[in-house]
Amino acid sequence: GAAIQVFSNQVPPFFGVDSARDIQGAFKLPRFYVRVIGSIFREINWVTTAIGAASMVFMYVVKRLNERYKAKIRILIPTELIVVIIGALVSYHLKLNEKDNVAIVGTIECGLPKPKLPGFNQSSSLFTSSILIDIVSLSLLITVAKMFGQKHGYRVR
Numbered sequence: 001g002a003a004i005q006v007f008s009n010q011v012p013p014f015f016g017v018d019s020a021r022d023i024q025g026a027f028k029l030p031r032f033y034v035r036v037i038g039s040i041f042r043e044i045n046w047v048t049t050a051i052g053a054a055s056m057v058f059m060y061v062v063k064r065l066n067e068r069y070k071a072k073i074r075i076l077i078p079t080e081l082i083v084v085i086i087g088a089l090v091s092y093h094l095k096l097n098e099k100d101n102v103a104i105v106g107t108i109e110c111g112l113p114k115p116k117l118p119g120f121n122q123s124s125s126l127f128t129s130s131i132l133i134d135i136v137s138l139s140l141l142i143t144v145a146k147m148f149g150q151k152h153g154y155r156v157r
Contacts, residue, residue: 002136002139004029011033011036013103014049015048016048016101017044019036020032023035045100051087142156
């Protein structure tokens with residue numbers, strides 16, 4: 001379920017369309033996809049989609065190369081970092097935000113922001129997401145613990 005949630009959140013930005021986050025209630029996911037697919041047919045941003053597809057293909061190919069030559073190279077190629085750096089440089093130099101309406105993060109400030117309490121006016125909308133994050137984190141921790149248990153010969157309950 002969490003994988004479907006994560007995948008669904010990535011579909012609109014991949015095609016460069018607006019996300020349908022205002023949908024609530026029963027059958028939220030099917031209604032979400034009906035709206036998003038309709039938006040894709042009307043408003044697809046081909047440049048954004050091409051960037052996303054090229055990034056996925058690049059990461060897949062390098063992952064396979066990492067697996068194939070890991071004994072010879074002994075270090076993994078940081079594919080995601082390379083994609084982010086190349087994407088930022090290409091986007092900046094080709095001015096994809098201005099010319100082709102490619103969404104960008106914008107200016108990233110140096111340093112850490114000062115700590116402050118969050119506004120509680122959005123707490124109800126964040127509750128479901130926080131529960132999903134907790135479930136995924138717990139599942140990941142249990143999986144890692146069982147993997148180490150198998151590797152080192154102890155039982156994890």
